Amino acid sequence: MRMKFFAALALTVAMGSALMVFATPPPAGSGSITGKVTYTGTPMKMKPIDMSKEPSCAKQHATPITTENVATGPGNTLQWVVVYISAGDEGTTTASQGVRYDQKGCQYLPHVLTMLAGQQLQIYNDDQTSHNIHPLAKVNQEWNKSQPPGSPPIDTKWDKPEFIAVKCNIHPWMHGYFAVLKTSHVSITGEDGTFDIKGLSPGKYTVTAWQEQYGTKTQDVTVGAGAATANFVFTATPY
Amino acid sequence: MGRLFAVVVTVITLLSVSFFVMHTWWMPVDISTTGPAIDHQLEETMTGSGLLFLGGQLLLGLFVWQSSDKNPARKIKIFPGGANPLVAAAIILVGIEILTLTFVGSKAWAAVNLVPAAADSLHIDVQAEQFAFYFRYAGPDGQFGGLHPDKIDDGSGNYFGLDPANDVAARDDVVVGSLVIPVNxxxxxxxxxxxxxHSFYVPELRIQQDFVPGIEIPVHFTATQTGKFEIVCTQLCGLGHYNMKAYLQVMSEADYEQWLKGQEGQ
Structure with a gap:
């Protein structure tokens, strides 16, 4: 009799919480925050990467790729900056789809990948050589996994928000980042330094821009019905 | 059965010796000034030990053949004095062989490892890590920047741990993934x-030297031929050991200067 009571209670609680999730749908706001990320000063030079020891990768690049920790574009723009809502966000749900990360041409593609905490992450090896991906997590659990050519993708996820540097234990030059966030309101700057965070309801937000070499910059932005603007300027040093 | 074994032993002996006599799997071309002495020593060692191997194995075959009949009446011959003099003789003979090789070979070894490098040598730093080699040139100022292991950051290409922000000498250091050198x-x-x-091994240079973490180990050589040769790690260093290699490119002095200028511009 008591067991039945608990079962019924558990069912009620489960249904109740399910209803609550449906009752508060993600606010598909029409507001957005757009802007540009630039630098002042002289950024460090990106260095060409010598892959001659891995011919199957080297031949995939007509000209040698360079390091990407400070990727710049014309007009002092900064690429691969993660711009996200760090406070004031109430509309994030769990993601239904996973995200994909590729090891291709002995390079991590994309260089910076954003995902939600708990979101499925699939890591592919598209190369004719073995990789050993090693996310250097500090808040989450750190691990590394080998993937010989033709291996199935690694299926994983990160439980807690963290910016995780990623390296390959076989190819020292391979370097990327996982930006694990608790918000889906995020945008990564392109080569032109622009970002566009969509789907925001009117309100006050704190926006953070993260660059792997220069750290974070934060500003408060009020969003109305249309597009609000927020620009970020990082100070670059040559060394 | 005994006779068959004697024949098999003889055939294996002659076949394996013939591979060495005909240089079927031999060392690659020698491109180093110290290489000929090493090769000469190797030839002497192989000839000496090869003759002993040949003689020993053929005697084994002969003795097996002779004693393979099942005649229980045949008297078994033993070494004069029994086992102890036999063991003593073996120790003395093998000892003399090893000591002779050591004394004769030490000259070739010393020319590589004990003679200091020439004063006008081109200095290049080598960093070995799982699973790649990196090479550092001093750059236009001729000065190497200091090494700070805490500054090592593979993601930004700082494989050596340079500190260009505070160390002016480090700013123009050239760091590359291939060893490029001028000939002669x-x-x-x-x-x-x-x-x-790890280990630095270039068969064509006849040089093999271990890397030991925490110790700076000098290695010197002069290449006598231009070309591209493989540098391989020959010390098991982890799961990617099989994949740890780089290339040695020996160029003419002019080509080398041009290459270096191109690197310094980057």
């Missing part, structure tokens, strides 16, 4: 390891 010029490498033991 003495080269002095300083081997560093970031993590575990």
């Amino acid at each position: 010029r003495p080269i002095l490498l300083t081997l560093h390891s970031k993590d575990v033991g």
